Amino acid sequence: MKKLFQIALGIIAAIGGFVDIGELVFDTQAGADFRFQLLWAVPVGVLGIVVFAEMTGRVAAVSGRPVFDVVRMRMGLNVGLITLAASLLINLITLAAEVGGAAIVLQLLFDLNVSTLILLSVVCLVLVVYFVPFGGIERIFGYLGCALLVYVAAAVHLKPNWHEVGQGFVPHLPSSALYAYFVIGVIGAALVPYEVYFYSSGAIEDRWGTADLNLNRANAALGFGLGGILSIALIVVAGEVFFDPHIQPGYLGTTALGAQQAFGEAGLVLALVGMLFAVGGAAVECAFSGAYTLAQFAGWEWGKYRRPRDASRFTMAWLIFFALAFVIVETGVDPVLLTEYAVILSVVALPLTYLPLLLIARDRTFMGDHANGILGNVLGWLYFVIILGVSLAAIPLMLITNGGSV
Amino acid sequence: MEDKQMDLVYRVLDDQLVDIEGRRCGRVDDLEFDGSLGDPPRLYAILSGSGTWHRRLPRPLRKLGERIFGTGVSGRDVIRVPWEQVEEISSVIRLKAKARDLGLGQGDERDAALVAKLPKS
């Protein structure tokens, strides 16, 4: 019973932790531009991250290897270095976007100077990460991020045409470059690699073993899977509120306005609080992921379960990540724009981390009886093809559509 | 593959080194063999440290690699761990001695002095 309760709490935290600034930006724009027509891309992205996360969790539990251990081992030094450089860059851009997002949400709540709020956000995040234990961090941000469930309530309250919503889940071929760009954006926003690096390293931090494989399956499928409901709700709300008046959302404030339209001030406040903890939690995951990535690649000691001085380079790494993100955001760059670059670039680099993980997850030398079964292999390779296609199309579509603005 | 044979690239190269106290202390960045021509080569040592990386890069990038990752100064950016120090090869390469005694994990020790100044470190 206690175990079940723990699983339930973990799943609630995962739901709240699923959404980050990528979804808040891309899903809202997708709903505003195409109403419900892009809904089908959400389950495609969500199933992708479930497959990826389940494999990384299983590899971590069975072989004790986190993602970048596997990347280095399977891809060797050269491809490994390219993957490392790409991942660090993407992590940093994403972290800057999340920190900037947190500052904007705080500004919408308190109307203070944005520069001060950026500093405040970074300082608070650093203090939480430094002093709160791993499980506590997941729970604080995960539970409070659940305030975003207001979008699920709003999606129902706004009484959309459910038949049309249902039709949105039937995949159809892109009718324009802009539509194709948003398909990639919605899939990419769900399939963010830093969440997977964090998940796999977290499994090792929590000392998972083969006894935890069911927990891994439940967390990956239900946590990430149910998190997808928030994405769907964001698209439905944006489709109902912004599509008809031809509003092109370019601010986090616009996303919040959707919840306000449904429930007034209470909706607005819940949305902003949810966003604050969703992007704050994502910032923590990003900073950790950057440090995990670097430490695992180079073989340094790492982990939040170690005392900071016992994993000193890991500690320095995440502190430096926050400092760099702070500098980037203070230059005044638009976090929404950063988010778009981060999501598209992470889609481009995705095959580099996905492939080695898939190769080791199906390798009986390392995984024994826990290697991919038939379903795991079919889904694993199917998603490799999807990820490769999305990765190759991302940059050309970004250029053709001028980053979704035509 | 027979039991006594081992694919070094598959099982050892690029793997994690862990010392006798369970500390992660670098990776197997290269392997060193000795022996004369005509004799069977003998695996002599593990090389760990970014100073080995430039040798593994494509030729046109080696100069740049030296500048970024070091030229391979023994004891500084490359540590030589005698093969006899390997206790076990599992999901990691487990060593028989402490990292400090083998010269590994110097970077962590250097930064530890800095991190130790932080509260509750």
Added chain:
Amino acid sequence: MGREGVRASIEQLASISAEGALMAGDLARGRTKTTFVRVHGAELSAQAEHEAEKLSDAPVSAGLQNSVQGAIELSSDIAGAIDDLRVSPHDRKQARVNEVKLRRWAEETRGLAEKL
């Protein structure tokens, strides 16, 4: 600035006006938070001014002059109405008037874009 660029800029103005109308409506009904109106209103009105600057600075062909001029005039009305909201977030009556105006300007601006 080519036809597509002008059109994108004018569509953006229509979007800002429509969003301003939604905000004004919520303000008129007491369904929002003052800080939100101030901050998000400032973002929207600054962007309206930015689009107007883009339109007035860019050299456009003679055929586009009328549309561009119309859009620039509307943009200052739109930015002004949104500024009213953020400067006086407690004035519900004015918000109601501005809601109607912003909605109308959104349609007019969109009409300009569609003609291109």
